[in-house]
Amino acid sequence: MDLDQLRYFLRVAQRQSFTRAAEDLNISQPALSRSIQRLEEEVGQPVFERKTRSVSLTDAGVLLQARAEQVLAILEDTKAEITDDGQSGRVRVGAIPTIAPYFLPQVLRQFSEEFPKATLIVQENTTDALLKSCTQGEIDLAILALPVAARYLDMEEMFEEELLLVLPPQHVLVDKEKIRLTDVEPYPFVLLDEAHCLSDNIVSFCRQRSFQPVAVERTSQLAMVQELVSLAHGISMIPAMARALDQSDRRVYRSFTGRKPTRTVAVVWNPYRFHSRLIKAFRERLRQK
Template identity: 70%
Template sequence: MELDQLRYFLQVACDGNFTRAAEHLGISQPALSRSIGRLEEELGQPVFERQARCVALTDAGRLLQGRAKEVLVILEDTLAEIVDDGRSGRIRVGAIPTIAPFFLPELLRRFATDYPDATVVVQEQTTDALLKDCADGKVDLAILALPIEAKYLEIETLLDEELMLVLPPDHELVSKPSIVLSDIEQIPFVLLGEAHCLSDNIVSFCKQQSFHPVSVERTSQMATVQELVSLSHGISMIPMMARRLDQSDRRVYRSLSGVRPTRTIVAVWNPYRYQSRLLESFRQTLRAYASS
């Protein structure tokens, strides 16, 4: 049994389809099928039930899936520990889309200055996908926003940031010296799609203040939210880190008076994986940057 066979097997189990798995692995489908066939010959029984358009794990396949993951984790951690010099190597960092473009560039620049021989690979994904990748060891550290439901993962609070009210420049509220929640209760909101936790933060805050925001449009990009607000499609709430980078005069940002909406940014990692000295150095840089 070869390690590549285990990797191929796990990819097919993940995708549930030989064609998609072959594309992800960068090999031909016949080569993948032959590898799985040899694996099944060695085990003496099938690991997949072949169906019309997909495959499903057999009982033997489910047992092998757990063991294969354990074997590859042990191997990867052993190799990482052997080559860990604290200065070079690769770190895989994930971040959600409402954090990555605003928070990561300066963080990565600072880290690269101190550790020029290190490589940081960035993955931008939703919270659920990054939590799974952390648990599976595909990501070494993820930068997310609360709330998070995760077992067996370490969660460290980095900072709290205000969510700023964003308005079109000709909106009647712009001229008000202070804006309170009752001023925006009946105004339509432009929000990110349900997969983005920022929308959950906004809706949760509004519900805590006893009203539900009226959502007229949802989009997948923060920049699109900002542009739709500029076009008077509605109002929204934008994290302070995104507001700092927005130099446009087509939008006006204001703080709410009284209780202000916030979100909590955290770092998440799997404490059961090998923690390299380089990764700890990255966490130290991350802490320092978040508190600056």
């Protein structure tokens, strides 16, 4: 049993398909099938249940998957620890879409200037996907908005951020001196898809005040939420970091009077994986933001 066999096995298990796994690995499907067959001969039983269009793990495959992930993680961490010079290496950072394009560019630029030999890899995804990647060691850090169910992960809060009301310029609330949450209750909302935690933050804040926002449209991009508001499809709430980069005069932002809606931005990481001095330095820069 060699390392390539384990990597091939894990990719097939992840993709649940020999065809898709072979494409990812850039090898032929027959070569991949032979590798898995040799692996099964060595363990003495099948690790995959073959179906017409997919594969699934057998009981033996489930056990092997856990052990293979541990073996490869140990080897990867050992190599990283041996070569850790505090200046070179990679930092794999994940962030949710409502944070990545607004918060990360300046952080990455400053870190690259301080550590020019470092390689920064950024992955943008939903909260659940990033937590899974962090748990499995596919990324080193994930920048998310609370709350998160971070089992077996360490977490540190970085800052609290206000959510601002965004309106089309012609909206009746634009000229109102003080806007309370009750003032927006009659109006339809444009929100992100349910997979995005920002929508949960908004809905949760409203529900705490006995108000259920009615979403007339949902989209997968925060920029599209802003555009739909500009077109008077509805109103919404936008993180302050996104508002700071919005130079358009086709939208108007207002802060609520009284208790304001906010979200808490945090960083999570897997404490069971080796963290190089470079990764620790990146985490320290995040604390300074």
